[in-house]
Amino acid sequence: MLAIIVAVLVTVWAAAAIYFDSPFGSLRTVVAILYLVTMLTALSFLRRGHMGMMIAFAGFVIVLIAWLSIKPSNDRNWEPDNAKTAFAEINGDHVTIHNFRNCDYRTEKDYTCQWEVRSFDLANLRGADLFITWWGSPWIAHPIVSFDFGEQGHVAMSIETRNEVGQSYSAIRGFFRQYTLIYIVSDERDVIRLRTNYRKDEEVHIFRTTASPPLVRKIFLDYLQRVNSLHERPEWYNALTDNCTTNIAVTTAEARNIRMRLDWRILLNGKMDEMLYERGAIVTGGLPLSALREQAHINAAARGADQSPDFSKIIREGRVGFANNTLSSER
Template identity: 45%
Template sequence: MPRRALCIAGRVLLVLLVSGVTAWGALALLYSSTTNALASAVLAGAFLLCGLLTALAVGARRRARAAVTGFALLFAVLLGWWSGIEPSNDRDWQPDVARLAHAEIKGDRVTVRNVRNFAYRSETDYTPHYYDRTYDLGKLRSVDLIAVYWMGPAIAHTILSFGFEGGDQLAISIETRKERGETYSTTRGFFKQYELHYVVADERDVVRLRTSYRKDPPEDVYVYRLHGPLENARRVFLQYMQRINDLQARPEFYNTLIDNCTTGIWMNARINPGHVPLSWKVFASGYLPEYLHGVGMLAPGVPFAELQRLGYINPRARAAGDAEDFSRLIRVGLPGQ
């Protein structure tokens, strides 16, 4: 390739790099404060201007080296500030995520503290309630994937629910831990705005909230029985318990792309040999059930469309109300029960 062409290609790549860094840095600064939005916007605008001027200097070949050097130093300062932002378990949390669950593991017996089971009157009006329960790993009989849709087929919130002999179900939903007054934003989730939270809950809470109380937008909930060795299920359950305890001791940030409800399931499942390979369908979480069906983990031999039809539980959940056997009632007719 002629030298001139190489130089042009190099400048184009450098402009793209500067542009990408500028966009990331400006957004990081924009979302850096929830108390002084004006200051955050001013800092973000200033960084954006510096990045644009640097990109223009590179493109025009006017004092490009000085511009890039200055911008690199500015970005190094930004990274130093960014690395100093630490997660915390000590904030003014919204009531639904105020308590952290934790587990006491003694052989095959696992006592889970602070299992959430709120009594809802609406999505935001509820009476908090928690309980402690001991689970026997020798009586673990099933794992279900719960997929929740509200914005089309590509995106879903995913939950694992562990079923034990006698009818107990323990659902674990990986979510953002929001402070009072905070709302969820996909974009903010890239920028250390939410702590990572494992909601450990009764299905009458975490499932019924979504089938019966969330209205804006309404949510469609599907339940799929996962197929595989029970030993694998036990390892994943213990991995979840360890993760829950770790987050109590050392909080972490949620990340929209790499540490969310679905990537968290995949990462915890890596404890098993021969775990499901990483796929783009793990990131496009709405397609995770179809992906798992394709690798033989959902009712082999049953077409996915039929599993999806049978797995839709909203009507059964509404009919079950707060019945003690809610978990059994929502699974009536599901393949593999």
């Protein structure tokens, strides 16, 4: 019975992979339906000697091999805010980031992007903050890590899908080979203000992490290695295994030289703040989680700050963890 259940599940996945990722064009729906009907028929009527299951698993393997052969590319007709990928040069404590995104928005869809070169001194790296954006379901959110370089400013990194012109994100398509992965390295007035001031129904919260500067440095450099890797060798985004939250969890675990702690809230990341609260990974100020989340809400402050050069300072004023940037022991 367990084998039959698994066979049905992989058959449904394979049919969906044919529908979303196959090269059959207008025939993909017909081919996907034919595949699904054929495999389910085999499972239903060829049960003697488990022939039906063998056919279903063989079909899955063939589709999987073909699916894995689909290669991502950096050479496509990208949306203007995805037109370039960042890369970094590291020389001792000096870091130069190329294609640092700084978009000026008039509306969510009407904007002008500047691709800048910015330099930072790792000796100035004080800590890391975590922005979490909720919209719609409380179970799903989008995290953005921002690295605090004091007077040199903040480096916000948002792990997203790199959309082609006319393409938008779909949760279902995110499980297939529809989107390439991109690490957007940007100014907070770009990637945060987009979500607080221009997109509808997105609620953004900021939390100060308890990571020490030495740990934050390791995480930042790991991020840059990933940024450089994706600049040279594109990868597919996957909503289950290679997304905004799993990449943060993997990078943090690697920086701490530990095995990543599995937790269902890494996948249902709308509960990420709860997980971090329990682990002591964010500054709480002694508040219960509900109160901490309430005071961390920055939409009103961000709208007030808007294009101010002090945007990053204003959205942090009076919030837990931002009275000063002195951090304690490494976690």
